[in-house]
Amino acid sequence: MATVSVRQVRKSFGSTKILHGVDVEIADGEFVVLVGPSGCGKSTLLRMIAGLENITGGEIAIGGRVVNAVPPKDRDIAMVFQNYALYPHMTVRENMAFSMKLAKAPADVMEQEVQRAAKILGLEALLDRYPRQLSGGQRQRVAMGRAIVRHPQVFLFDEPLSNLDAKLRVQMRSEIRELQQRLATTTIYVTHDQIEAMTMADQIVVMNGGRIEQSGAPLALYDRPANTFVAGFIGSPAMNLLRGEVADGGFRAEGGAILPLPPGAHRGAATYGIRPEHLVLADDGIPAAIVIVEPTGSETQVSLRIGETPLIGAFRERVAGRPGDTLRIKPDLSLVHLFGPDGARL
Amino acid sequence: MSDVAASPGNTNAASAAPEQMAWDSRTRRVVMLYVPLACFVIILLFPFYWMTVTAFKPNAELYNFAEHNPLWITSPTLDHVYHLLFRTSYPHWLWTTMLVAVAATFISLLASTLAAYAIQRLRFRGSQYVGLAIYLAYLVPPSILFIPLATMVVQLGLFDTPFALILTYPTFLIPFCTWLLIGYFKSIPYELEECALIDGATRLQILRQITLPLAVPGLISAGIFSFTLSWNEFIYALAFIQSSENKTVPVAILTELVTGDVYQWGALMAGSLLGSLPVAIFYSFFVDYYVSSLTGAVKE
Numbered sequence: 223m224a225t226v227s228v229r230q231v232r233k234s235f236g237s238t239k240i241l242h243g244v245d246v247e248i249a250d251g252e253f254v255v256l257v258g259p260s261g262c263g264k265s266t267l268l269r270m271i272a273g274l275e276n277i278t279g280g281e282i283a284i285g286g287r288v289v290n291a292v293p294p295k296d297r298d299i300a301m302v303f304q305n306y307a308l309y310p311h312m313t314v315r316e317n318m319a320f321s322m323k324l325a326k327a328p329a330d331v332m333e334q335e336v337q338r339a340a341k342i343l344g345l346e347a348l349l350d351r352y353p354r355q356l357s358g359g360q361r362q363r364v365a366m367g368r369a370i371v372r373h374p375q376v377f378l379f380d381e382p383l384s385n386l387d388a389k390l391r392v393q394m395r396s397e398i399r400e401l402q403q404r405l406a407t408t409t410i411y412v413t414h415d416q417i418e419a420m421t422m423a424d425q426i427v428v429m430n431g432g433r434i435e436q437s438g439a440p441l442a443l444y445d446r447p448a449n450t451f452v453a454g455f456i457g458s459p460a461m462n463l464l465r466g467e468v469a470d471g472g473f474r475a476e477g478g479a480i481l482p483l484p485p486g487a488h489r490g491a492a493t494y495g496i497r498p499e500h501l502v503l504a505d506d507g508i509p510a511a512i513v514i515v516e517p518t519g520s521e522t523q524v525s526l527r528i529g530e531t532p533l534i535g536a537f538r539e540r541v542a543g544r545p546g547d548t549l550r551i552k553p554d555l556s557l558v559h560l561f562g563p564d565g566a567r568l
Numbered sequence: 569m570s571d572v573a574a575s576p577g578n579t580n581a582a583s584a585a586p587e588q589m590a591w592d593s594r595t596r597r598v599v600m601l602y603v604p605l606a607c608f609v610i611i612l613l614f615p616f617y618w619m620t621v622t623a624f625k626p627n628a629e630l631y632n633f634a635e636h637n638p639l640w641i642t643s644p645t646l647d648h649v650y651h652l653l654f655r656t657s658y659p660h661w662l663w664t665t666m667l668v669a670v671a672a673t674f675i676s677l678l679a680s681t682l683a684a685y686a687i688q689r690l691r692f693r694g695s696q697y698v699g700l701a702i703y704l705a706y707l708v709p710p711s712i713l714f715i716p717l718a719t720m721v722v723q724l725g726l727f728d729t730p731f732a733l734i735l736t737y738p739t740f741l742i743p744f745c746t747w748l749l750i751g752y753f754k755s756i757p758y759e760l761e762e763c764a765l766i767d768g769a770t771r772l773q774i775l776r777q778i779t780l781p782l783a784v785p786g787l788i789s790a791g792i793f794s795f796t797l798s799w800n801e802f803i804y805a806l807a808f809i810q811s812s813e814n815k816t817v818p819v820a821i822l823t824e825l826v827t828g829d830v831y832q833w834g835a836l837m838a839g840s841l842l843g844s845l846p847v848a849i850f851y852s853f854f855v856d857y858y859v860s861s862l863t864g865a866v867k868e
Contacts, residue, residue, distance in 0.1 A: 272762075272766060273765075273766075274762050274765070274766075292764045293765075294762075294765065295765060295767070299766065301762075301763065301766050303759045303762070303763060305757065305759060306761040307757065307759035307760050307762070309760060309763075309764075309778060310760075310782065311781045311782055320764070320767050321767035321768050324767060324768040324769050324773065327770055368767075372767075475738035500795075526642045
């Protein structure tokens with residue numbers, strides 16, 4: 223187990239800049255999720271920590287030791303790849319023991335470690351099978367087993383669940399989290415799925431365009447997003463972000479809607495953010511026309527229109543309206559977010 | 569009444585339709601698939617049939633089509649095979665050919681595996697151009713290349729030795745094998761090597777323990793190609809070997825079994841038949857690998 227420090231790390235491929243000076247501090251035993259849209263540089267950053275990409279500028283330290291020039295095998299890390307990268311010509315046992323075999327570990331130690339990892343992951347019965355004989359979830363577990371046997375200082379996961387179906391993804395999500403808590407190994411996990419990030423992380427690092435937009439605890443990001451990008455990225459369904467102006471008597475959104483403001487809002491151009499689940503049904507609310515009603519069972523998501531301003535609401539109540547009907551809604555004022563014209567939180 | 573009359577007719581029509589379709593598709597299959605396939609098979613196999621029939625025909629049948637069916641043997645004989653094996657140096661030619669083909673294939677596979685891996689995976693500066701240059705080398709026809717090569721072979725004192733062929737065959741085998749293997753290495757996911765790097769393997773360990781075991785179908789393909797090309801090679805073998813003892817089968821049967829203007833057809837065909845057997849046996853062992861390397865990639 224170790225701390226990981228990423229200091230002013232930059233990466234360019236030729237003249238294309240991928241990372242523009244990124245700083246992340248990861249505490250010992252922490253589970254950090256790097257999240258962001260495709261092409262934001264999260265996987266590149268992970269690969270740089272693994273040593274699979276050169277570092278153009280800045281430094282990366284694992285356990286206090288700067289590893290910029292250290293080859294991957296000497297960084298004491300283990301990585302789980304998106305497509306598992308299991309060696310197809312080796313059995314599960316051989317796959318898991320491969321790193322120990324290279325390190326010339328004694329046969330009994332290898333077998334002991336493989337058995338231990340297999341027990342943790344429930345793979346005992348599959349040790350003599352080949353990867354092609356395993357299901358997606360089992361392959362995923364073998365990939366994790368291969369990481370566990372090495373007792374690394376840091377686990378690196380590169381979108382490990384993206385090839386699994388939705389149900390298995392939820393199950394594996396909690397298995398990975400549970401395993402990480404049990405082993406208490408520092409973990410860096412890359413995903414583009416903000417739900418994975420929210421449910422698994424101790425710390426989320428939201429990246430966009432090669433920069434860190436915000437980092438912090440999942441609920442801190444949810445409650446106080448630093449800018450419109452984080453506000454729109456974290457949370458599902460995404461936060462309503464309405465451009466307009468803070469004026470007397472409320473927020474005048476583009477499209478004509480006038481929404482109530484929390485006390486102390488400064489006048490001027492702004493973006494009004496309210497999460498769908500923070501809109502409530504109220505008899506004294508603003509009339510909004512229903513566009514689409516999408517019941518999910520536990521809640522009902524409704525696309526609405528106030529004048530020409532589109533909004534999405536998520537209600538615990540079962541909304542029975544039809545398109546064109548009017549619904550009266552109002553935002554929970556304590557949970558309204560205001561962002562300046564540059565996108566930063568006001 | 570008309571309804572009742574109409575319905576059985578309709579039923580018949582409906583039940584006849586699938587049969588009609590089945591018959592159509594069967595006819596189509598015969599015309600489109602089996603007839604062309606049969607033509608191909610006959611055209612491809614007829615020379616082998618002719619070769620076999622001639623090899624076992626006594627001379628009396630061989631030179632008298634008026635009284636004997638040219639496509640059949642009435643009284644088969646092993647005379648030609650006996651003549652070939654015991655009155656000529658055929659066993660020695662066969663041995664030389666085998667030695668040259670195996671050694672040239674081994675050298676070519678070794679060199680092209682390393683070249684293909686370096687070009688495809690190490691991605692050094694200019695690797696693409698090196699790949700292209702190797703391919704261009706393959707395009708130089710042997711009929712031009714054998715002149716400068718002959719000078720080199722003589723200067724190195726290799727003329728009329730098997731080494732003249734073992735060392736010159738790789739000039740056309742390596743480019744071909746390198747290109748075949750570059751394509752095959754490309755189909756092996758790069759993550760496997762990255763994973764092995766993290767697991768602590770060196771480049772050579774990765775090549776030996778990860779990439780090569782996965783590239784076996786590609787290696788076998790390249791090996792079969794190299795072996796066949798070396799086995800059948802004619803022009804270098806004709807130019808660089810002089811003594812009867814050191815000749816390879818394709819050259820020897822043409823130069824040693826044709827005396828003046830007399831063609832010993834029986835021995836010629838027996839020599840060709842025996843000479844093509846090793847390649848056929850070699851193919852039959854590895855045909856699955858060979859097909860998979862041409863059609864498929866690495867499956868996880």
